[in-house]
Amino acid sequence: MWLEAEFTSEPFHGEGSPPEHALAARAAAAEAGLETDFGPFGTLARGESEQLFDALPVIAQAALEAGATQVTLQVRRAEPGRTEANEKPAEAAGPAVELTDALARLIADVEREMGAKLGELDRAGKQRAVRVLRERGAFGLRKSVSSVADALGVTRFTVYNYLNREAD
Structure with a gap:
């Protein structure tokens, strides 16, 4: 099953460079071999369910160790091979x-x-x-x-x- 996880790490910094904790979370997702889409309010990571589930604790740990005070996560089913998050048929x-x-x-x-x-x-x-x-x-x-x-x-x-x- 192909899944997509959307996670945010706080605190938000608003304008300027992304906070270190957000960069660390994105790096952990990429190192796990997941497709990522990085934005100012969160990161999307996509992959096979087993791969994604194995990476989620690593992503959260990376964000928290880099200074995040909170990590919020949503996981949903996605279609394999999509290059855009939540593309609709x-x-x-x-x-x-x-x-x-x-x-x-x-x-x-x-x-x-x-x-x-x-x-x-x-x-x-x-x-x-x-x-x-x-x-x-x-x-x-x-x-x-x-x-x-x-x-x-x-x-x-x-x-x-x-x-x-x-x-x-």
Whole structure:
């Protein structure tokens, strides 16, 4: 069974470099051979269930030894071979929450320009779409990150990750 674990370590530092405890947790997941997706509010690790379950205590220990005061974890089933966290099958793609009219128009414009629904784009296309949406002010709208994540078929952490890559 293929699983995905989403973990956060606290305290959060907000802007700037990620805290050492978050970097240590990500490194432990990568050393365990898990696919990782690192974001400002958490890390996703994906792999076979046995591999993931074996790595979870190591990840938590690494974060706590590097200064974390708390580690929070969610584990869910995932499909093998997915390169994006929480990608939805094509028949379920699309926003799961109601979008504001302005955000819905921005997303529809980007989909037209890119020639596909956001959830159907490859990783590079999704990153491009996030960049264009940021340039057009989409992320100034209320709950926009969650709505864009739903439209892309990824987690909020992935959207934040794409936004942070643009800021670097």
